[in-house]
Amino acid sequence: MGEIIVGSFFGQLDLEKLPGLIVLVPAIIGLRGNISVALGSRLGSGFHLGVIDFSHSWKKEVKENIIASLFLSSVMSIIIGFFAYGTCQVLGFPCMGIHFFIGIALIAGFVSGVTLSLLALLTVYVAFCRGYDPDNITGPVLATIGDIITIICISVASLFLIRVML
Amino acid sequence: MTYYRFQNIIKESVGVLIFCSLIAVLTGQVLYSMQDQFIAIPIFLVCVPVINSLEGNLGSIFGARITSALHLGSITSVSDEELHKNVAMSMILGVSVYGFLAILIYGVSPFLDLEITIDVMNFLAIFIFSGVILTIGVMCIILVTAFLSFKRGIDPDNTVIPVVTTLGDSLGIMSLVSMIWVIGI
Numbered sequence: 243m244g245e246i247i248v249g250s251f252f253g254q255l256d257l258e259k260l261p262g263l264i265v266l267v268p269a270i271i272g273l274r275g276n277i278s279v280a281l282g283s284r285l286g287s288g289f290h291l292g293v294i295d296f297s298h299s300w301k302k303e304v305k306e307n308i309i310a311s312l313f314l315s316s317v318m319s320i321i322i323g324f325f326a327y328g329t330c331q332v333l334g335f336p337c338m339g340i341h342f343f344i345g346i347a348l349i350a351g352f353v354s355g356v357t358l359s360l361l362a363l364l365t366v367y368v369a370f371c372r373g374y375d376p377d378n379i380t381g382p383v384l385a386t387i388g389d390i391i392t393i394i395c396i397s398v399a400s401l402f403l404i405r406v407m408l
Numbered sequence: 409m410t411y412y413r414f415q416n417i418i419k420e421s422v423g424v425l426i427f428c429s430l431i432a433v434l435t436g437q438v439l440y441s442m443q444d445q446f447i448a449i450p451i452f453l454v455c456v457p458v459i460n461s462l463e464g465n466l467g468s469i470f471g472a473r474i475t476s477a478l479h480l481g482s483i484t485s486v487s488d489e490e491l492h493k494n495v496a497m498s499m500i501l502g503v504s505v506y507g508f509l510a511i512l513i514y515g516v517s518p519f520l521d522l523e524i525t526i527d528v529m530n531f532l533a534i535f536i537f538s539g540v541i542l543t544i545g546v547m548c549i550i551l552v553t554a555f556l557s558f559k560r561g562i563d564p565d566n567t568v569i570p571v572v573t574t575l576g577d578s579l580g581i582m583s584l585v586s587m588i589w590v591i592g593i
Contacts, residue, residue, distance in 0.1 A: 246454060246458055264436060264440050264446075265436035265439070267436060267439070268435045268460075269429050269432035272432040273429055273432070276425055277421075306417070310414045311417075322429050326436065335437070335441070393457075
């Protein structure tokens with residue numbers, strides 16, 4: 243059901259004004275899933291190993307994890323922007339300028355990255371407080387909510403750039 | 409001294425992420441080449457994430473069962489009866505879930521402000537057939553990956569899931585696009 247909501251946002255993207263935007267969509271969604279689920283699973287493992295202990299010191303470990311995940315999101319978004327523009331050029335498809343590709347990928351990647359890092363932390367924390375194994379919860383929660391948040395971020399980023407640049 | 413370090417996390421993830429992103433961008437190009445049809449009939453855009461995430465779920469469940477069975481030794485070769493039972497079960501599950509979702513999507517699309525200009529039977533046929541093709545394709549990918557890694561002494565748990573999630577998404581979009589092309593709209 244969550245995925246149908248994702249799909250309906252997808253159906254409302256302004257694909258005609260931004261030719262080539264659709265190329266970014268599977269890449270950014272896939273990236274978000276890969277980075278956030280990995281973050282959730284690292285936090286879960288850290289909790290099992292005892293290096294992340296919410297009652298004592300956990301700030302340093304969590305900080306390293308979240309900063310690494312945000313850094314990866316930003317760098318990979320820029321790379322995806324280049325890939326998308328480059329493949330359009332190679333295949334000879336008409337497309338928007340490279341600043342649109344990188345701008346949309348970076349805004350959507352970073353904003354959804356921040357949101358999902360907080361969500362991952364919250365999920366692990368709630369699971370920890372209730373005594374559940376976080377490994378059973380973070381994967382499905384982050385994958386499903388992540389898709390919804392990412393596609394919303396892509397639509398908002400593209401609307402914003404249309405407003406600012408066109 | 410901390411357990412997780414920024415440099416290690418970056419170093420270990422960047423390669424696989426670049427590989428997955430490149431495949432995903434190429435998948436996006438397949439979508440782009442069909443963009444006119446998708447804009448004309450937005451209901452198919454709704455199907456893309458649905459088909460992909462469903463395949464991710466079905467694929468990971470099937471993959472997890474196969475890898476566990478390989479570890480336990482209850483499946484040893486491709487002609488094993490245990491394996492055939494698993495394949496048949498996943499197929500039945502796949503077809504019924506895709507059928508149910510096709511009806512659900514068709515049912516909710518008027519409320520999502522999407523015009524339906526396509527024949528019901530064509531839509532159901534496209535959705536269900538692409539689901540079936542995808543399920544078969546993903547099962548083949550899982551079996552090949554699982555058996556190959558097991559033979560080489562690599563734990564299939566570490567290889568099957570990343571391979572399925574990356575190739576499964578591409579395969580999902582390609583089977584949907586090819587079914588739209590074959591059945592017509």
